[in-house]
Amino acid sequence: MSILVVGSVAFDTLSAPSGHRDRVLGGAATHFALAASFFTPVRVVGVVGKDFGPRQQSVFDEKKIDTAGIEHADGLSFHWTGSYEGTMAEAKTLGTDLNVFGSFSPKIPASYADSDYLFLANIDPVLQLQVRRQMPNVKLVAGDTMNYWINDHRENLLKVLAELDILIINDGEARLLSGEHNLVTAAKKVMELGPKSLVIKHGEYGATAFFSERSFTGSDGVPTPFRAPALPIETVVDPTGAGDSFAGGFYGYIASQPKLTPAVLRKALFYGGVMGSFAVEKFGTERLQNTTREEIEERFQLFRAISHLDIEAS
Amino acid sequence: MSILVVGSVAFDTLSAPSGHRDRVLGGAATHFALAASFFTPVRVVGVVGKDFGPRQQSVFDEKKIDTAGIEHADGLSFHWTGSYEGTMAEAKTLGTDLNVFGSFSPKIPASYADSDYLFLANIDPVLQLQVRRQMPNVKLVAGDTMNYWINDHRENLLKVLAELDILIINDGEARLLSGEHNLVTAAKKVMELGPKSLVIKHGEYGATAFFSERSFTGSDGVPTPFRAPALPIETVVDPTGAGDSFAGGFYGYIASQPKLTPAVLRKALFYGGVMGSFAVEKFGTERLQNTTREEIEERFQLFRAISHLDIEAS
Numbered sequence: 244m245s246i247l248v249v250g251s252v253a254f255d256t257l258s259a260p261s262g263h264r265d266r267v268l269g270g271a272a273t274h275f276a277l278a279a280s281f282f283t284p285v286r287v288v289g290v291v292g293k294d295f296g297p298r299q300q301s302v303f304d305e306k307k308i309d310t311a312g313i314e315h316a317d318g319l320s321f322h323w324t325g326s327y328e329g330t331m332a333e334a335k336t337l338g339t340d341l342n343v344f345g346s347f348s349p350k351i352p353a354s355y356a357d358s359d360y361l362f363l364a365n366i367d368p369v370l371q372l373q374v375r376r377q378m379p380n381v382k383l384v385a386g387d388t389m390n391y392w393i394n395d396h397r398e399n400l401l402k403v404l405a406e407l408d409i410l411i412i413n414d415g416e417a418r419l420l421s422g423e424h425n426l427v428t429a430a431k432k433v434m435e436l437g438p439k440s441l442v443i444k445h446g447e448y449g450a451t452a453f454f455s456e457r458s459f460t461g462s463d464g465v466p467t468p469f470r471a472p473a474l475p476i477e478t479v480v481d482p483t484g485a486g487d488s489f490a491g492g493f494y495g496y497i498a499s500q501p502k503l504t505p506a507v508l509r510k511a512l513f514y515g516g517v518m519g520s521f522a523v524e525k526f527g528t529e530r531l532q533n534t535t536r537e538e539i540e541e542r543f544q545l546f547r548a549i550s551h552l553d554i555e556a557s
Numbered sequence: 558m559s560i561l562v563v564g565s566v567a568f569d570t571l572s573a574p575s576g577h578r579d580r581v582l583g584g585a586a587t588h589f590a591l592a593a594s595f596f597t598p599v600r601v602v603g604v605v606g607k608d609f610g611p612r613q614q615s616v617f618d619e620k621k622i623d624t625a626g627i628e629h630a631d632g633l634s635f636h637w638t639g640s641y642e643g644t645m646a647e648a649k650t651l652g653t654d655l656n657v658f659g660s661f662s663p664k665i666p667a668s669y670a671d672s673d674y675l676f677l678a679n680i681d682p683v684l685q686l687q688v689r690r691q692m693p694n695v696k697l698v699a700g701d702t703m704n705y706w707i708n709d710h711r712e713n714l715l716k717v718l719a720e721l722d723i724l725i726i727n728d729g730e731a732r733l734l735s736g737e738h739n740l741v742t743a744a745k746k747v748m749e750l751g752p753k754s755l756v757i758k759h760g761e762y763g764a765t766a767f768f769s770e771r772s773f774t775g776s777d778g779v780p781t782p783f784r785a786p787a788l789p790i791e792t793v794v795d796p797t798g799a800g801d802s803f804a805g806g807f808y809g810y811i812a813s814q815p816k817l818t819p820a821v822l823r824k825a826l827f828y829g830g831v832m833g834s835f836a837v838e839k840f841g842t843e844r845l846q847n848t849t850r851e852e853i854e855e856r857f858q859l860f861r862a863i864s865h866l867d868i869e870a871s
Contacts, residue, residue, distance in 0.1 A: 330738045430789075468863055552827065
């Protein structure tokens with residue numbers, strides 16, 4: 244079933260030990276949409292400027308991503324400049340030009356009204372809430388956020404958290420949001436703020452999902468926390484968008500399934516890891532543009548092989 | 558089959574958010590031996606002082622750990638003082654009194670000569686090598702080390718690495734030893750120094766094993782890197798000895814199996830995680846002293862449940 248994602252569609256200027264790229268297509272909604280598009284139809288709500296042309300549009304078109312909700316405004320698109328060093332675990336932001344994104348007010352096309360799954364990518368919680376309010380009947384709402392909103396826009400963020408079925412954040416964000424060092428305690432406190440399920444991403448170490456019974460519309464066993472591996476990768480070219488690609492693979496798989504069960508959520512975490520592992524192999528969206536469902540399934544089996552006790556001899 | 562472990566048998570004075578303990582039984586060889594004793598017979602080579610009395614001895618005796626190789630010297634036992642704060646990921650060392658350990662020269666009792674598995678716990682690589690030379694016919698040699706030996710005794714350490722079937726270290730040590738940020742690259746470089754297999758521990762995120770075909774005496778499939786989870790734990794009382802307990806569970810399980818195959822190594826990583834997860838639940842050796850094989854199997858199943866896609870409904 245269709246996912247509606249609201250978030251940034253942007254240009255990224257990137258520096259890493261592997262090289263430099265000027266103004267490649269990026270943004271949370273872009274990475275998310277590309278990753279999710281391998282599993283389910285995706286619809287994007289966002290805003291771009293005059294610099295977003297046919298070349299960028301074709302990236303969405305090739306994956307049959309619905310862009311009716313991408314507004315074309317006067318001015319330039321959101322432009323982020325960042326660099327990676329050392330372990331490449333964290334980006335250093337060198338510049339954030341909001342441009343047309345600074346006055347973005349999400350408008351949802353009538354053709355998106357029947358979307359069953361909503362993903363609120365990392366944007367101002369006020370905008371996340373606006374979109375949520377316009378889509379009261381979705382089956383499932385998931386979202387992301389970041390340190391800036393946690394620190395400086397907490398009141399607004401809390402209103403969003405109260406609406407979420409699934410929150411997807413990283414270790415640092417979970418600790419900041421909860422004020423707790425221990426990740427299990429942090430997870431409990433974050434879930435008390437609203438999210439029925441919580442996925443905490445550990446970067447190169449994988450991800451852990453915490454969930455309560457009320458997360459599921461179906462059950463195939465007692466839900467325990469679940470840990471999914473990340474692929475040990477030697478050549479990380481560009482980590483930008485890895486988290487959004489993870490979210491896209493995770494949520495895309497969920498939206499492709501008839502109901503949310505613990506087993507579906509476990510597999511979704513693996514698909515999240517798979518899409519994140521592709522994303523980092525090339526700059527920008529290049530690797531996600533060029534993967535195939537067959538490659539995804541192959542890598543899914545690799546994720547199984549590196550984490551499961553009983554694997555097929557081959 | 559029997560494991561011979563050489564390493565510290567010590568007293569630890571510990572401070573953590575959960576409390577304070579004065580001079581509890583500790584040391585790498587102690588934690589390792591206790592964890593491994595649930596799987597296979599263990600023999601210890603080490604040195605203690607006058608402060609090591611019947612109460613400490615009984616901890617080994619209760620687990621039928623052979624202490625014929627623990628020398629009783631004049632003076633006091635090795636005493637380490639440390640504290641934990643925040644995420645408790647790393648100890649702050651407040652004091653290291655080597656005492657009788659400062660002039661330790663390992664002597665291997667004749668009754669240990671038929672040991673098939675050798676574990677060189679984290680001690681001066683000169684001593685590790687002395688023990689290795691006295692046990693030329695063991696089936697498998699594994700070992701540990703730490704930053705201090707990597708930084709200041711590298712030449713000696715390299716001689717030990719050349720002798721190892723399996724090296725068990727953490728992220729920071731792998732990076733320091735290889736000079737590489739990326740863990741896959743780091744693993745390759747470390748294995749070029751000698752170890753046929755490498756286990757890198759990621760603390761609360763689990764562990765990754767890297768191995769080459771030459772690691773195994775039997776095969777049940779193509780060995781890929783393997784990632785084992787750690788248990789998400791809310792109440793970490795005392796992380797001291799968690800890494801040694803991991804090594805004990807890991808190597809104890811391997812020594813209990815007829816041959817080393819990729820499947821055995823994968824299960825061994827899980828048992829390592831299981832024993833590490835027990836170790837942190839109480840101060841010192843308390844939790845390892847009081848666990849049972851049944852509890853270990855139960856937790857092994859929990860490790861499977863939190864990491865495997867297909868689990869039994871219950």
